[in-house]
Amino acid sequence: MAISLDRFAYGLPDPQAHEPKAIGKCACGCGEEIVEGYEYIEYDGEWFADTSCFLKFHGAEWRGAEAV
Numbered sequence: 001m002a003i004s005l006d007r008f009a010y011g012l013p014d015p016q017a018h019e020p021k022a023i024g025k026c027a028c029g030c031g032e033e034i035v036e037g038y039e040y041i042e043y044d045g046e047w048f049a050d051t052s053c054f055l056k057f058h059g060a061e062w063r064g065a066e067a068v
């Protein structure tokens with residue numbers, strides 16, 4: 001009786017190898033997806049893909065300091 005090695009050739013299904021699940025989009029409107037398991041900026045229930053998105057949403061920006 002021949003022993004099949006097929007299941008070793010293909011390997012076992014990896015439970016971690018599922019598709020990343022997008023749970024929403026960046027609140028700034030850039031369209032960036034918020035994917036479960038990754039780190040983003042969360043503020044007051046809104047998710048932001050990056051600091052630039054957070055600043056844009058709040059109308060803030062990096063700028064050189066100058067006397068007013």
Ligand SMILES: [Zn+2]
Pocket residue numbers: 026027028029030031032048049050053054
């Ligand atoms: Zn954004």
